[in-house]
Amino acid sequence: MNGRHRTTTAMGLAALCLGIGLGGAAQAQEAAFDLDALIEAARAEPSITxxxxxxKIVGTAEAFTARYGVEATGKKVNEADQIDLLIREFQSDNIVGDLSLAADGGSIIAQLIPEGILTSWVPPDLAANIPEGQQDPLVMAWDPAVWSYSTEVHETCPVSNVWELTEPKWAGKVAMLDPLVKPNYADWFNQLETHHDAAMAEAYRAHFGTEIDVSEESATKQWVRMYAANAPLLGDSTSVTEAIGAVGQAEPFFGITSTAKYRSNASGETAVGICADMQPFSGWLYPGLAMMATKTKSPNAAKLFVHYMMTAEGIEAMAVDGKTSTNSAVSPHPEEASGVAAVMDQLMVYDTSTAADDFDKRQEWQDFWRIHYSR
Incomplete structure (x- = not known):
């Protein structure tokens, strides 16, 4: 049983023993939760990282400290390095990172949670606003990756179906992150095959006018093979976005990129737009998990920071880049540049219940990509 289950179960039982008849465990937990008590407990603990x-976590941590009087330091660490640090710190009993935000979800769910390195906690007073399937582990926010095009060159999106990207017209003219470097893209392939292969098959039928033969290979695998063979341009998030939408290009790339990179539209460096109504999806949502180190010496401060991140104030700096809180009471940021809120229902939602399978099959997908990718 992880820390979150122990905590929430204890709260629920305590509330029921007190005779709080609110019609469910979630309501009992909410009634039993005392934010002021959590703040006081957090103030008595060592500072957290x-x-x-x-x-943007640096400024967010500073704002948290100013609000609650609980010392917190934010450090930017990429997904893979977070996993490495968290494992090493656990093994050495020298915890530096008390809380991890938006690391590699597959690694966390398949390895770090089962091995007791990380644990999840859901703020009881906010749980009713967070979908049940996004609570264990807690998805703090969704990070959208969207099919994108140059609005300077095209009045509307030039692509309506992912299968178009397997045709000669788009050979060498699509940009994306390298699945061998960003394994969450390999996870994306597995999610499509596991949960949405019928949608991929239907998109094939809609585009080519015939049924796809899936007797030997899934529709998703056939798309990945054909798409890889069409030589997409691989790069980091900045170079991909510039290839798609840097101003002044006569023949810009099409591609998929994070909505966070749309902020360069405001400075006039890029003119990037979301390809709405693309079949079967206009992009996908990757989960940003909020995970606490099980050996942290400041569990209450870590919980308080999680609570803060699940509020509009806490997520504000990230929400302006398109990240969307799983707390339904938090509205999209009014100054978010991409307009992704209007197409959220067109994006594939990552299902964390099969994240361990994504992790197990990650190398298979990367090898499949490596074999079929044409440079």
Whole structure:
């Protein structure tokens, strides 16, 4: 049983023993939760360090400290390095990162949680606003990756179906992150095959006018093979976005990129737009998990930071880049540049219940990509 289950179960039982008849465990937990008590407990603990994939965590940690009087330091650490640090710190009993935000979800769910390195906690007073399937482990926010095009060159999106990207017209003209470097893209392939292969098959039928033969190979695998063979341009998130939408290009790339990179539209460096109504999806949502180190000496401070991140104030700096809180009470940021809120229902939602399978099959997908990718 992980820390979150122990905590929430204890709260629920305590509330029921007190005779709080609110019609369910979640309501009982909410009634039993005392935020002021958590703040006081956090103030008595050592300072915490929060790892996150965005540099904005530095300012967020400073704002948290100013609000609650609980010392917190934010450090930008990429997904893979977070996993490495968290494992090493656990093994050495020298915890530096008390809290991890938005690391490699597959590694966390398949390895770090089962091995007792990390644990999840859901703020009881906010749980009713967070979908049940996004609570164990807690998905703090979704990070959208969207099919994108140059709005400077095209009045509307030039692509309506992912299968178009397997045709000669788009050979060498699609940009994306390298699945061998960013394994969450390999996870994306596995999620499509596991949960949405019928949708991929239907998109094939809609585009080519015939049924796809899936007797030997899934529709998703056939798309990945054909797409890889069409030589997409691989790069980091900045170079991919520039290839798609840097101003002044006569023949820009099409591609898929994070909505966080749309902020360069405001400075006039890029003119990037979301390809709405693309079949079967206009992009996908990757989960940003909020995970506590099980050996942290400041569990209450870590919980308080998780609570803060699940509020509009806590997520604000990340929400302006398109990240969407799983707390339904938190509205999209009004100054978010991409407009992704309008197409959220068109994005594939990553299902954390099969994240361990994604992790197990990650190398298979990367090898499959390596074999079929044409440079």
């Amino acid at each position: 929060v790892y996150a994939v965005t540099g």
